[in-house]
Amino acid sequence: MPDLTSNCAAIVSPNPFWLASAPPTNSGAQIMRAFDAGWGGAVWKTLGQPIQNVSSRFGAIRWKGASGVGFNNIELITDRPLETNFREIAEVKKRFPKNAVIVSLMVETREEWKEIIARSIDAGADGLELNFGCPHGMCERGMGSAVGQEPKVNERITSWAREFSTIPVLVKLTPNVGDIRPHGLAAKRGGAHGVSLINTIKSIIGVDLDRMVPMPRVGGASTNGGYCGAAVRPIALHMVAALAREPGFGIPISGIGGITNWRDAVEFMVLGAANVQVCTEVMLRGYRIVEDMIEGTSSWMRERGFQRLDDFIGSAVPAYTEWGDLDLNYETVAKIDASTCIGCQLCMVACHDGAHQCIHPSPDPAVRVPVVDEAECVGCNLCQIVCPVPGCIDLVPVENGFSPATWNDHVHGGAALRPKKGAH
Amino acid sequence: MEPLPEDRAEAVFEDYKLPYGDAQAVVEATRCLYCFDAPCIKACPTGIDIPEFIRKIATGNVEGSARTIFSSNILGMSCARVCPVEVLCVGDCVYNHLEVPPIQIGRLQRYATDKAYAAGWRFFEAGPDTGRSVGLIGAGPASLAAAHELRRMGHRVVIYERRDVLGGLNSTGVAPYKMKSDRALDEVAWVLGIGGVEVRTGVRVPEDVSYDALERAHDAVFIGVGLGADRLLALPGADLAGVRGAVAWIEEMKLGPTVAPRRAVVIGGGNTAVDAVRELVGVGVAEVTLAYRGDESRMSGYAHEWDAAKKSGVRALWSATPTAFLPGPGGAVAGVRFTRPDGVVDVPADLVLLAIGQEKLGDRFAALDGITIDGGTIVVSTGGATGRPRWYAGGDCANGGKEVVNAVAEGRDAARAIHLALTGGS
Numbered sequence: 001m002p003d004l005t006s007n008c009a010a011i012v013s014p015n016p017f018w019l020a021s022a023p024p025t026n027s028g029a030q031i032m033r034a035f036d037a038g039w040g041g042a043v044w045k046t047l048g049q050p051i052q053n054v055s056s057r058f059g060a061i062r063w064k065g066a067s068g069v070g071f072n073n074i075e076l077i078t079d080r081p082l083e084t085n086f087r088e089i090a091e092v093k094k095r096f097p098k099n100a101v102i103v104s105l106m107v108e109t110r111e112e113w114k115e116i117i118a119r120s121i122d123a124g125a126d127g128l129e130l131n132f133g134c135p136h137g138m139c140e141r142g143m144g145s146a147v148g149q150e151p152k153v154n155e156r157i158t159s160w161a162r163e164f165s166t167i168p169v170l171v172k173l174t175p176n177v178g179d180i181r182p183h184g185l186a187a188k189r190g191g192a193h194g195v196s197l198i199n200t201i202k203s204i205i206g207v208d209l210d211r212m213v214p215m216p217r218v219g220g221a222s223t224n225g226g227y228c229g230a231a232v233r234p235i236a237l238h239m240v241a242a243l244a245r246e247p248g249f250g251i252p253i254s255g256i257g258g259i260t261n262w263r264d265a266v267e268f269m270v271l272g273a274a275n276v277q278v279c280t281e282v283m284l285r286g287y288r289i290v291e292d293m294i295e296g297t298s299s300w301m302r303e304r305g306f307q308r309l310d311d312f313i314g315s316a317v318p319a320y321t322e323w324g325d326l327d328l329n330y331e332t333v334a335k336i337d338a339s340t341c342i343g344c345q346l347c348m349v350a351c352h353d354g355a356h357q358c359i360h361p362s363p364d365p366a367v368r369v370p371v372v373d374e375a376e377c378v379g380c381n382l383c384q385i386v387c388p389v390p391g392c393i394d395l396v397p398v399e400n401g402f403s404p405a406t407w408n409d410h411v412h413g414g415a416a417l418r419p420k421k422g423a424h
Numbered sequence: 425m426e427p428l429p430e431d432r433a434e435a436v437f438e439d440y441k442l443p444y445g446d447a448q449a450v451v452e453a454t455r456c457l458y459c460f461d462a463p464c465i466k467a468c469p470t471g472i473d474i475p476e477f478i479r480k481i482a483t484g485n486v487e488g489s490a491r492t493i494f495s496s497n498i499l500g501m502s503c504a505r506v507c508p509v510e511v512l513c514v515g516d517c518v519y520n521h522l523e524v525p526p527i528q529i530g531r532l533q534r535y536a537t538d539k540a541y542a543a544g545w546r547f548f549e550a551g552p553d554t555g556r557s558v559g560l561i562g563a564g565p566a567s568l569a570a571a572h573e574l575r576r577m578g579h580r581v582v583i584y585e586r587r588d589v590l591g592g593l594n595s596t597g598v599a600p601y602k603m604k605s606d607r608a609l610d611e612v613a614w615v616l617g618i619g620g621v622e623v624r625t626g627v628r629v630p631e632d633v634s635y636d637a638l639e640r641a642h643d644a645v646f647i648g649v650g651l652g653a654d655r656l657l658a659l660p661g662a663d664l665a666g667v668r669g670a671v672a673w674i675e676e677m678k679l680g681p682t683v684a685p686r687r688a689v690v691i692g693g694g695n696t697a698v699d700a701v702r703e704l705v706g707v708g709v710a711e712v713t714l715a716y717r718g719d720e721s722r723m724s725g726y727a728h729e730w731d732a733a734k735k736s737g738v739r740a741l742w743s744a745t746p747t748a749f750l751p752g753p754g755g756a757v758a759g760v761r762f763t764r765p766d767g768v769v770d771v772p773a774d775l776v777l778l779a780i781g782q783e784k785l786g787d788r789f790a791a792l793d794g795i796t797i798d799g800g801t802i803v804v805s806t807g808g809a810t811g812r813p814r815w816y817a818g819g820d821c822a823n824g825g826k827e828v829v830n831a832v833a834e835g836r837d838a839a840r841a842i843h844l845a846l847t848g849g850s
Binding site for chain 2: 064065342343344345346348349361368388389
């Protein structure tokens with residue numbers, strides 16, 4: 001059995017699956033149920049000056065029958081008394097000493113940071129997460145993403161936390177920036193032991209067309225919220241990988257953003273995350289999803305011969321490179337397996353209308369399997385993406401006689417490029 | 425039209441394919457792959473753009489969905505219920521090749537078209553008057569589709585129907601677990617709602633209105649008379665009470681009350697026979713036997729329908745050739761004598777339905793120069809043109825007896841051909 005024990009910035013948990021700071025970690029009773037279900041750790045719903053929330057708070061994208069493919073919220077940090085939260089943190093740690101409890105924090109002044117950090121440590125927290133990410137409500141008060149978007153403020157507050165804390169400090173970053181790297185580096189300069197990302201993306205989830213009010217609707221109005229759920233995963237994966245491959249960064253990353261299952265979690269880890277945090281999928285389906293995350297990850301590790309998480313964390317980072325370093329002479333063409341093709345011709349219409357017009361009807365009108373004009377096929381993948389039959393369309397490498405050559409090789413060294421296809 | 429009586433025997437039947445609710449429809453519509461140049465469209469005689477109407481259900485644009493259906497098939501509401509989708513659109517759904525359940529196209533079409541009827545959405549209006557007039561013989565699906573199309577193009581239309589009930593077999597012949605006669609009449613009213621269609625019922629052609637009179641009154645004539653009476657068997661005992669044609673019995677059961685006998689035999693192996701046995705079970709006949717001269721593999725009735733009949737408790741007697749109807753007390757039938765490979769068998773019955781085909785009506789038009797009849801069926805070329813100028817035909821009288829959806833396609837296409845002929849292609 002592979003060892004799933006996780007160590008993220010010296011915060012140790014029985015597995016790499018943490019609940020992100022959010023409604024599922026609002027109370028001790030919830031977190032204890034989550035730990036019973038198998039979660040390795042939990043980041044407590046952000047503590048600060050308790051706030052007053054609105055109704056309603058959540059919105060979701062429904063797509064092809066599934067609700068919550070994309071999700072957003074305008075809920076703020078904890079609305080419960082701090083004393084209650086700290087008492088419950090202590091109870092959770094007492095009952096679950098091996099599970100990691102990380103306390104998310106968001107306050108304004110140096111004194112407030114000093115006090116709330118001390119109280120968190122006294123309650124038994126295993127780590128702190130500084131919420132520099134919330135993109136709605138709190139940022140209007142100078143906190144959350146208002147901090148995360150200013151590297152100097154980020155660095156200063158992080159350094160306060162380091163000064164006051166005896167336990168590991170993670171900085172939670174906002175994706176509402178042009179380039180994540182300066183913000184990760186600012187946290188590092190401030191002394192963070194690690195970062196967690198991404199927080200939610202500033203968004204309007206939709207509009208109530210009957211009332212002409214954006215959603216989620218609060219009476220006759222709404223506001224921008226934080227976007228999350230499966231749809232944001234590509235953005236999160238990029239930001240995690242961008243920091244993981246950044247020279248001089250080198251501190252642990254707790255990956256967050258649209259993780260729904262073990263495969264998503266593993267993708268984050270091979271792109272450099274030491275562990276992952278999950279919220280939306282738990283909000284939609286409950287704590288029970290962790291069982292499959294543990295099993296699926298374990299099975300995958302066994303198949304690949306990995307004994308522990310460090311055997312694969314960051315494995316795909318070296319393959320994430322600049323466009324200019326991609327091999328322009330690598331050539332693929334689409335092959336359609338006639339024996340499994342069901343004749344829907346979605347590849348044909350997609351290629352004709354959305355790609356390079358190289359998939360055509362069979363010359364035999366009785367045959368619905370389309371034909372690929374390989375001389376024109378640019379190997380773009382669109383046909384494979386729209387094909388409903390697993391494995392029916394494959395992109396097969398072509399031996400074209402050209403040595404590998406990147407754009408940089410070509411520009412700087414005059415490397416020969418193969419003739420362009422489909423560019424007439 | 426007179427309202428239908430309330431005590432119709434067909435009232436006891438429930439739909440065997442239940443209508444979709446909103447959630448079911450969206451879930452099913454969402455599964456559709458939205459194929460390009462989709463096989464289901466090609467399998468539909470009226471060529472409804474099925475992936476498009478299904479996508480519109482999934483997006484909540486049900487009115488647009490109904491518009492897509494009715495643009496190709498103005499009788500889309502009844503076709504949704506009565507089409508043998510298993511051998512048409514649904515049978516050609518690409519999901520069959522993936523061993524995934526095919527999209528329930530008929531039920532989705534019913535969902536969209538029922539919504540249109542309930543909401544009163546109308547999509548078509550009569551075109552500006554062309555001053556041309558077309559006479560349609562018969563008020564079945566072919567003529568209704570033709571009449572609607574001709575009105576859209578502004579031609580005047582007169583329908584001549586020998587019965588009092590409009591709608592043809594949709595009203596008098598469709599199995600009531602698919603559609604009852606009142607729903608068929610809803611559709612007639614909806615189609616005629618385009619306005620300007622003159623309907624003359626109780627009128628026989630040529631007995632009451634001669635061919636000459638039709639030619640004088642109209643610029644073109646469309647023959648959509650369907651099929652005639654049940655074929656009967658000239659066997660001993662054929663005159664006994666209780667020996668009936670199946671189509672005649674079905675019409676009686678659909679339009680009025682009926683007395684269920686205790687035991688019934690249906691002779692035949694086609695779709696009328698299969699419908700009849702299921703209907704007999706439905707109205708309460710305790711013992712129902714289908715007797716066919718061939719074996720199960722030779723039946724022309726659809727396998728999926730026969731499977732349903734078997735599940736309802738119908739017995740089968742294969743390789744059975746009837747030789748006599750057996751008399752009982754008071755001149756009523758008491759059974760049927762069959763010859764089988766292993767000898768003679770008598771099957772008791774108080775009702776014997778003959779489902780061995782219907783009279784072909786083409787010969788009624790043989791007197792018209794230029795019209796060619798082949799085995800009782802009117803010979804037509806593309807667009808329903810007969811060999812006589814200005815005379816067109818479509819539906820069962822011209823195709824030998826097919827589905828409602830074929831009649832709709834042929835009526836619609838004949839209307840377009842008539843329009844071209846009358847206007848020179850404008």
